[in-house]
Amino acid sequence: MTSYAFTVDAGLRDLPAADHLLRTLAAELALPEGVFGCTHLVRDDRPRVAVSLTLPSEPLLRTALERLTGAGLEVTPGTPDDLGRAVLFPGAGALTGTLTVADLLSDSAIDRVTVLGSPDEPAPDTRLVTRDHVRPQWTPSGELVLTAMPAAGDALVPFEVPDPTPCCADH
Known part of the structure; x- marks a missing residue:
């Protein structure tokens, strides 16, 4: 295409x-x-x-x-x-609230989910709390990959937070 x-x-x-x-x-x-x-x-x-x-x-x-x-x-x-x-990206608008990794992969253009600190990909039934902010990254191999991190309740959250605190905000 x-x-x-x-x-x-x-x-x-x-x-x-x-x-x-x-x-x-x-x-x-x-x-x-x-x-x-x-x-x-x-x-x-x-x-x-x-x-x-x-x-x-x-x-x-x-x-x-x-x-x-x-x-x-x-x-x-x-x-x-x-x-x-x-x-x-295709499906981005549907990635709100909490969904499973399997749903994220089937409902969007994201090819894969990785977890910081883990060599393994998450199980398909792992819950992902999107915080309505999903920003996957293109890799050199042409895959669209979402990096996630562990969160409370055996869930994951996207690594990128929706409203980051600017550097030196308290200075």
Whole structure:
């Protein structure tokens, strides 16, 4: 299947702002459920977070590029790397509340779940408390993998927390 990707670099400095931009772009462009929207850390002389969108058709790509460049956004073809952190992906909207690992894998584009500190993958009936914030990562082998960590009650939670405390917030 052919896909069509582009990157928007709005000079963002943090992941929550990039997540918000992806959701805003998806809504404004009326993108279908099957798109992938990822964040990418750009590590150069001006560190920032860029976002990429991968669309299912060339006409949708052309329309999106016309609207975004018309709005003055910096848009480049392709993605900055193959290791993006997925915010938008098939099934993402259904990953709320508590569900089993088996449900997560069958209802979304996520290929696998790993657990910090464990060499084994969790059992399919293991409960995952999503906290309504599931951000899997693309791997070099092309898998979309959610990293989780143990939580109370023999459950798991995604490693990334929804509202992280900024570094040095109490200083």
